[in-house]
Every structure is written in C-alpha cells, then in structure tokens.
Amino acid sequence: MRIHLTRQPIALSLWLLTVLFSQVARAQTAPLAAAPAGPAVSFEKRCYSCHNIGSGNKKGPDLNGVTDRRTRDWLHEYIETPAAFYRKGDPTAVELFKKFAPEVMPDQALTTEEIDAILNMIQALTRKGEVYVPPGAKLARVMGLTDVYAGWRLFTGRDKLQNGGAACISCHTLASAGRLGGGTLGPDLTTANIKYRNPELISILQNPNFPTMSSVFAAHPLSDEEIVKLFALFDHHRRQNPTAQAGATTYDFKFPLLGAITLIGAVVGMNWIWKNRHRGVREEIVRRSRI
C-alpha cells in the first residue's frame, strides 16, 4: 500500500519531527572539533582515563618507558588503530590485548604531530624519572558538606544534569543508590575512588574517555559544579569503607527476586480471576442430568 504523506497527518508530522531532530543533533555535535593545546593537556583528555605515566597500570598499561620498549613506528601504528593492529597478528599487540582484556583501546583521532608530542613528553618524563600529573584534574572549588547529598541527587537522577547527560544511575549502581540499585551496564561505582586516585577520578569525570561513556557524554559533558558534587559522593563512599575491594561487585538479587514474585503473583492471580474459563457447558449439563 502506498502511503500518501498529505493524506496521513500522523505520518507527515512524524516525518517532520525526524527531520527537525536530525538538524538539532547535527548542530549539537558541531562544536566538538575544537583542538586541545599542548601534549600534557591532550594526554589528559585522550589517554589519562586509562593510562598513567609512572604511577602504575589502570585499564591500560603504565606508559613509563614505553618509548624505550617500542619503536616510534610501532607506537604510531598501534595508537592510531589498536584493534586493527591486533587483528593483523602482531605478537606484542596480541599479548597486550590478552593482558588487559576485556578492554579494547579505541582508535585515536590524533594527528601524527600530536602523537609525537605526547610520545616526546613520555620520553622526557621517563628520563627525568617523574610522574605525570594532569594539569587540569582539579576540582573547581573546595568540597562542602552539602555536596555529598547534591551529588547523590545528581547520581540518582533526582536533579537533572545541566548539559542533558543521562543520570549515572541509568547505567551504574552505588551502595546508596536505593533498594533496587541502579543499572548494570557499567560497573558498580561504590569503590570508584578506591580504584582511581583523586586526580584520576576527577579527570574521568571531566573527560570520560571509555568507549561507552565517551559516546554518551561527549556531547553532554558534566559541568564543573556537577563534578565537585559527584566527586564528593564517591569520596564519601571511600571514607565510609576505605578497605573495600576495588572493583568487587556484589550481585544484587533483590530486583530479579521482586520480578519472580510479581510473575508468580500475576500467574496465580490471573488463574484465580479467570478461573471460570475452563468451565464447560456440556460437561455441566451431563453431570447434572446423571445425579
């Protein structure tokens, strides 16, 4: 059947809405092309979520001395297209992928010059024996007493994020997230500030560069004020239980249990309410007549 847009007001308005929203989306993604300045800044924005220089492995390996371990050509090719490099069967790449599974380093949209500048910085830090300190990973102000509660309100979606990002609870859970917990797509964030040290965590809040997070928050970054509040929340959870095992997730049975109880209740209830549906007319007549 042909659909005539002019004869079908609903189809027409849906089509108009689609066009309108695609324009809005395009307008929003446009300003992202702005380039960062300096290798320390671009390392912070692009790499620091997963890599340290001199202070240990995170999601990815510590890059201290990496310029001595590998050749520049290898590093360039690896940084630009890590997954493709791994599929090519390079033995070093295979070993790295295996060690840090299931993390897969995303392809980096950095120019050759930017990569070189970052590598030079790594080399310089290695030579001097220094540890990389992110230049921007600081809170905009000192945390206050009310920030923990404000952060909890943001986390649970009671207050909206200023730039329209999804509330943390959509994908993450937290010890204080509520009886039914939060989403299970991302990790439990109760121990976020134990897994990541302060500057690392602040940097992640500023530039969440993990594959899933970046696609969600690139267009909707957290504001400085929100970062303070959320950090205060994670900081609070660390203080509550400083010895918690980082990354240990406790599986919450409450939600599936509630689901199972509801299902059983619904089945039993439906069978009770509609219990007459199997009542036969003929059977009844025959039974009555035989008495």
Next chain:
Amino acid sequence: MDVRLQMAMVFHLDKCIGCHTCSVACKNVWTDRKGAEYMWWNNVETKPGTGYPTAWEDQQKYHGGWEQKNSQPDLRMGRRELRVLNIFHNPHLPKLDDYYEPWTYKYEDLFDSPEGADQPTARPISMITGNYVDIEAGPNWDDDLGGSPVYAANDPNLDSLTEEERAQVFEIDRLVFFYLPRICNHCINPACVAACPSGAIYKRGEDGIVLINQEKCRGWRMCVTACPYKKSYYNWSTGKSEKCILCFPRLETGQAPACFHSCVGRIRYLGGLLYDADRLLDTLHVPDDKLVESQREMILDPRDPQVREGALRNGIDARALEACERSPVYRYVKQWKMALPLHPEFRTLPMLFYVPPLLPVMAKSEDGLYDTANAELFSPIEKARLPMKYMASLFAGGNQELVRYALKKQYAVRMFKRLDTVGDVDAAAIKRGLEQLNMTGAEAEQIFRLTALPLFDERFVIPSSHREQALAMLNEDMWAEKGGAGFGFRAAPVRGA
C-alpha cells in the same frame, strides 16, 4: 432514509426433513481443512434440544448478543474496558467439548490387522490428536446419537414453560421434534463485528454479508463470544476465526450458496431485502416481544418510488432493485408475515428468517383409536404438541401471536388447497378462516405456489453482483481484480500474520 441492500434468507421449517445434506455440502466446500474439522458453518439441530455448541441459546452462560439497557444497545459480554481485561482469558468461550471433539475411524485397521479370533474393528480416533477417543458428543447429538433426557430436557427455550407443561412435552404419547438448520444470520446489527478488537470483521456494503478478513484477524476470539448464535469459529491451526461467508464467490457469479443449492427439501429461499439503516436505533429501542414487528418495519418496499430513489442515490444498481421486487424473502417476511427471525431478543437483527413448522397435534387415545378430529379449523394449531410459548421463545421474543398467525396462515393455505383438490372440507369454514387472517384466495394460491412448487429461479433471486461498483465506492483500485477469477487467499492464513 439510508437504503441498504441485504442478502436475506428464509428457511421453511415445515419442509425440512433433517437430512443434513446442507451441512455436508458446506463441510465439503469450506470446512474440510485442518483446524476446521469441528466447524459446521451450516448445522441442523433437533428441537427441543441443546444444539451445537451445547446450549448455545443460553446467554447466561455464553454472554453473546446485545442487551438494551437504554437507547443504545450494549454487548452482553461487557463494556470495552472489560473486554480488554479479558482479552487473554476470555471466560465465556465454548470449549471444544461444547462443540465436540471431531473424530474419524481408524479404517486401515480393518485391512491391516493380523489374523486373529476376533473381527477387526475401526475404532474412533480424534481428528485433532489422532488418539483413540470415546465419543461423548457430536454436532447433532440430540438427533443422531440419543441422549434426549440429558440434552432435550436442557433446551433453554423450555424455560418459558411451567413445570406441568415441561412434563407434558416429554410424555411418551406426545413426544415431538422438528429440525432447525442454522447458518450465519448475516445480521444487520452484528455483535461479532462490534466486538472484534482487530477490526477484522466487516459487513460488506453491497450485500450485507458479514466476513472475517483473514489477514487482519488476530485470533482474539471476541467474535466467538459476541455472536449469540455461535456462528463464528476459531481455527486452531491458522489461529484465525472463520465463519459462514454465504458462499459469496458463488453469489457473485449468480449461483446459490452450496447449502441452498443442495437442499433436497427445497426449504431454502434467498433474495435481496432493502432496509433503512437510519432506523436502526429506533428499531432496537423496543421491548423483546415487539422486535419482530419493529424489524419488519425497518424492511422497505422495493416498489415504493421513494425507496427506489433512496436506493439509487446510495449506489444500489437498478437491476438489483428489480431482483428485490421478485425476492421470495420479501414476500415471506414482510408481505405474508409468515417468516420470523430466530431469537430476535439477541437484538442482532438477523437476516435469516424461519417459517415455523406445523407440528403433529395432540389427540385423544381411546379404545385403541387415535382421534385427531377437530371441531374448528384452527384448533390443530392450538393443540400442537409443542406449546406456542416454546415456539414464541424461539422465533418471536416471546410474542405468541406472531407465531400463531404464521402457523394459522400455513394451515389455512393447506386447507384451502385441500378444498380445491380433495374437497372434503367445509368451504364456509375456510372462507371464514381466510377472512380472519386478512387473506385473499389469490394470496393463498401464491403462498401455495412459492411453498410447494417453486422453481429454482423463484427460490433464489440473486441480485446481479456489481463488485466493481462496490470497489469504486470504497475508492479501491477497480482494475486490480480485472481478469481475476475464483477465490482464495493471496497468502494462506497463518499465526502471527
């Protein structure tokens, strides 16, 4: 005035011999398929009896049809919200057991059994599961296979009788039965159409045939509950509901439907009726016992110039109008007032009418003589073995006068012709009888002709079909079916499609 054309039917029960040829003809043409084994779009019931499915007339159990609470009729199965709540668990559906489990016999055992001391037998097996079954009910159990104390005694129409009258009906001397063939009534106010949540059921504009679109049907089975006549059936194989289509492919080519064509008693009449759709709500806004007359009011005279003009304005073809003028149904229903709808109190305005049967009379049994002598012309009507109340419950919403009139008229015609051919009756009494019924000798002659000696073309006056005009009315592509012939689905109906 909104004039519509409707294919309408009359079944002359006084002529029905209960041979089931109609049922078999229909079964062979339409329901000899997987999933349709249990369906009888045409079935013949024995009355008194519970029929098929068991006690279908008992709407306390099945919740079919309409009830009139105020000026608007409401479906007895409940308001829309309630129907949605019941959509997965419809509590008022007949079970397969209420129809019957269709069976055949394992005939191959007669040939393949090893040699033994016993004769091999063909045991009954279910046509659904293939397992051996004990046959407990059938589509015409009342008639074929016995069980009258169980089934006949539970006929819902007997509820209108007193205990004494009930007992009399089953006395050995006055046992009586008659046959009631049933197909879809193609009602003017079909409850099945109103109940369908998928919008799959529709009443065809050009001839009022009620059809289920197999592509739209989602098998909710609301129509099965809603139809008070239980003439919509669920096909468990395709997951769709099906019903009598009045053999519309045959009608469109000028042939009578299979059950009409095959009827050996020639009890069936088919023709067009014109009715005024504007009068629908007024027609229904009357008590049960006035429904037959109010439905007759709704039927229009095709010779009335105003009606003709309205019909032409509504796109009804002039040749179809000419066929309506010759319609035998119009004569039986409106002109002669002899044909009555089945259970008008279901308020669907059925378009299948029945001429009630003349039954054997009560008589005195004295000294081994069975005395049926009558003092008056119409006394056999009053002395019929089934009380008039019973007939009125079946055909007139409780209005005994209408049934009495129809029966008297039949009897008067019979006696009028007896005077003509045998001459052993009192001519003056017959003249008085005709006057009493407001009937002329010419009319009696006409009734006799159409009842006893009708030609094929007099029984079936099928208005020539104009599918192309109907399609044009619906703004559909009228060339799409050019060159098309026969019938069938573009794709076989399947679950979930």
